[in-house]
Amino acid sequence: MKIFNIYLIKKSFLYSLFILTVFGLLDSTFTLISELENVSEKYNFVKILSYVFSSMPHRLLDFVEGACLLGVMISLGISHQEGNLNVLRSAGFSPFKIISISSLGALLLVVPLLVLDDLALRKTYLDAQINKNILLEKETDKKDINWVKSENLFLSYETIIDNKIFNPKLIKINQKNQVEVFVSKIAEFNENQLIFDDIKSEYFDLPIRSSIAYANINHLGIAKISSYRKLFINSTVTEDLLFKSHLDKVYFKTIFLPASIFILITFFGSLIFTSLRDSNLGIRITVAVFGAFIYRLVQDLSIGIFISYNLPVIIGVIIPSFLVIMLSIKAYKKI
Numbered sequence: 264m265k266i267f268n269i270y271l272i273k274k275s276f277l278y279s280l281f282i283l284t285v286f287g288l289l290d291s292t293f294t295l296i297s298e299l300e301n302v303s304e305k306y307n308f309v310k311i312l313s314y315v316f317s318s319m320p321h322r323l324l325d326f327v328e329g330a331c332l333l334g335v336m337i338s339l340g341i342s343h344q345e346g347n348l349n350v351l352r353s354a355g356f357s358p359f360k361i362i363s364i365s366s367l368g369a370l371l372l373v374v375p376l377l378v379l380d381d382l383a384l385r386k387t388y389l390d391a392q393i394n395k396n397i398l399l400e401k402e403t404d405k406k407d408i409n410w411v412k413s414e415n416l417f418l419s420y421e422t423i424i425d426n427k428i429f430n431p432k433l434i435k436i437n438q439k440n441q442v443e444v445f446v447s448k449i450a451e452f453n454e455n456q457l458i459f460d461d462i463k464s465e466y467f468d469l470p471i472r473s474s475i476a477y478a479n480i481n482h483l484g485i486a487k488i489s490s491y492r493k494l495f496i497n498s499t500v501t502e503d504l505l506f507k508s509h510l511d512k513v514y515f516k517t518i519f520l521p522a523s524i525f526i527l528i529t530f531f532g533s534l535i536f537t538s539l540r541d542s543n544l545g546i547r548i549t550v551a552v553f554g555a556f557i558y559r560l561v562q563d564l565s566i567g568i569f570i571s572y573n574l575p576v577i578i579g580v581i582i583p584s585f586l587v588i589m590l591s592i593k594a595y596k597k598i
Contacts, residue, residue, distance in 0.1 A: 279334025
């Protein structure tokens with residue numbers, strides 16, 4: 264039986280990896296087509312390819328849930344057609360145990376990917392974004408300009424990625440009401456030092472909420488999100504609470520991702536043994552894909568509601584999974 268267990272784990276891992284790779288290549292193709300609209304002398308085709316493939320590994324996290332579910336479903340379906348699942352059932356393995364063993368292959372993919380993303384892939388993605396913005400040198404829309412103040416300094420900027428600030432304009436008012444203005448395409452924050460072109464630097468106390476755009480929260484590491492959450496834990500300011508809620512959303516969804524994948528696999532994997540066991544593999548996969556899509560919509564809706572009413576975001580993250588667990592229990596009782 265040990266051989267069958269290893270076979271199921273290996274097969275689900277390879278299928279999940281293959282599907283994730285296909286998803287990544289398709290996403291990169293669409294990204295490449297989109298980026299070709301921005302081609303210029305500096306941001307040429309080679310630079311675009313470099314950006315696309317440098318940012319692709321981090322973007323794989325958007326598809327890992329679906330890839331793992333499809334990989335395990337295909338693996339179980341093929342094993343069922345080969346008769347391997349019947350052998351395991353005859354040996355006393357319950358359907359839940361068989362599916363749980365198969366899910367280990369998917370989890371062996373997702374857990375290292377999450378760790379690797381936090382350690383390196385996220386940084387590679389941010390560096391690719393920075394290089395792209397430098398090469399494009401887009402004109403800043405006045406509607407997109409942000410302003411922050413620190414003592415006698417006023418800073419405007421377009422966006423901040425990692426520790427790089429784009430299109431900064433620093434206005435310094437001296438004691439004699441003299442005004443100094445420093446402008447650059449890009450500047451860098453080193454702790455609380457704002458550095459222009461490695462020459463001019465000023466101490467600037469940049470608020471945390473100003474240093475992170477809502478769109479970039481998804482690209483923060485778990486450790487950094489955790490440290491930011493602690494800074495706002497005692498705040499009662501409405502803007503701080505909203506910002507922390509969005510940090511919580513990314514934090515808990517990422518932490519809960521392996522459990523979420525396991526719950527989806529155990530529920531849709533039961534289709535192999537229930538009313539759809541005589542259906543072809545395509546129907547089972549279609550049902551799983553549609554169900555996972557509904558699950559994601561319900562989870563996003565649940566999280567949005569909890570953020571809107573300033574309720575614990577973690578509850579909004581786990582409610583859909585709790586509902587799926589209830590459905591799984593009901594499904595396995597019928598097997």
